[in-house]
Amino acid sequence: xxQFKNIVKSYGAKVVLNDVSLSIxxxxxxxxIGGSGxxxxxxxxxxxxxxxxxxxxxxxxxxxxxxELRNGKVVNLPERRLRLQxxxxxxxxxxxxxxxxxxxxxxxxxxxxAVRGLRRGEAEEIGRALLADVSLSDKADSFxxxxxxxxxxxxxxxxxxAMKPKLLLxxxxxxxxxxxxxxxxxxxxxxxxxxxxxxxxxTHEIAFAEGVADKVVFMDQGVIVEEGSPHDVLRAPKHSRxxxxxxxxxxx
Numbered sequence: 001x002x003q004f005k006n007i008v009k010s011y012g013a014k015v016v017l018n019d020v021s022l023s024i025x026x027x028x029x030x031x032x033i034g035g036s037g038x039x040x041x042x043x044x045x046x047x048x049x050x051x052x053x054x055x056x057x058x059x060x061x062x063x064x065x066x067x068e069l070r071n072g073k074v075v076n077l078p079e080r081r082l083r084l085q086x087x088x089x090x091x092x093x094x095x096x097x098x099x100x101x102x103x104x105x106x107x108x109x110x111x112x113x114a115v116r117g118l119r120r121g122e123a124e125e126i127g128r129a130l131l132a133d134v135s136l137s138d139k140a141d142s143f144x145x146x147x148x149x150x151x152x153x154x155x156x157x158x159x160x161x162a163m164k165p166k167l168l169l170x171x172x173x174x175x176x177x178x179x180x181x182x183x184x185x186x187x188x189x190x191x192x193x194x195x196x197x198x199x200x201x202x203t204h205e206i207a208f209a210e211g212v213a214d215k216v217v218f219m220d221q222g223v224i225v226e227e228g229s230p231h232d233v234l235r236a237p238k239h240s241r242x243x244x245x246x247x248x249x250x251x252x
Contacts, residue, residue: 001026001198007056016042018222027196031209034219040202044169048089087115090160091169094176096152098144105140108159130158134188150181167198210234218242
């Protein structure tokens with residue numbers, strides 16, 4: 001479904017991603033773990049070209065992302081086509097990023113109408129159904145400031161699903177939440193994994209990674225140090241860097 005091929009990304013003199021390759025199968029949940037500055041979020045943002053790789057390729061379902069071969073040369077896609085590709089990889093951010101002047105329902109329907117061309121009535125029907133799926137049917141007319149952090153993040157997930165994407169990208173979706181609200185968001189994500197949604201999840205929630213992910217990837221200093229099943233990476237890591245990271249997390 002999603003493939004990174006030899007991705008390199010720098011910011012100034014700092015190399016953030018150094019020749020990273022990774023494949024995510026259709027229907028799989030892949031958890032990306034690692035310390036701050038390890039390259040996790042940058043890799044996620046390279047998936048939909050919110051961060052443009054310096055070199056390497058990203059492929060989604062057999063199509064190159066952000067670029068195409070034209071007259072024997074690889075060129076950047078025009079913004080309109082890139083927006084359509086991004087719509088196939090809906091992203092859920094740390095800080096929710098809801099429009100503050102829109103209700104929950106309006107936040108959900110804006111994308112399908114603007115990008116997918118849905119009529120308002122059809123979009124509202126989908127939006128209300130998604131609010132029900134995340135147990136927020138009674139919050140359709142509420143504004144973001146009237147919702148808890150967990151409720152806002154569930155609206156953000158519903159908004160992402162409204163685009164009918166091929167996969168979901170999660171950038172530490174619980175890091176901005178109070179501890180008592182984390183469970184309600186992870187519960188929604190568990191349901192999506194069970195339903196077969198393809199997901200790439202940057203997370204510090206090791207228990208979630210162990211219990212839900214099909215594959216866990218540990219990154220450090222811009223490279224993938226180790227990847228494999230949750231048991232292999234989290235319970236029996238082969239690399240000392242992985243073991244030291246997990247030891248620090250467990251001590252917290």
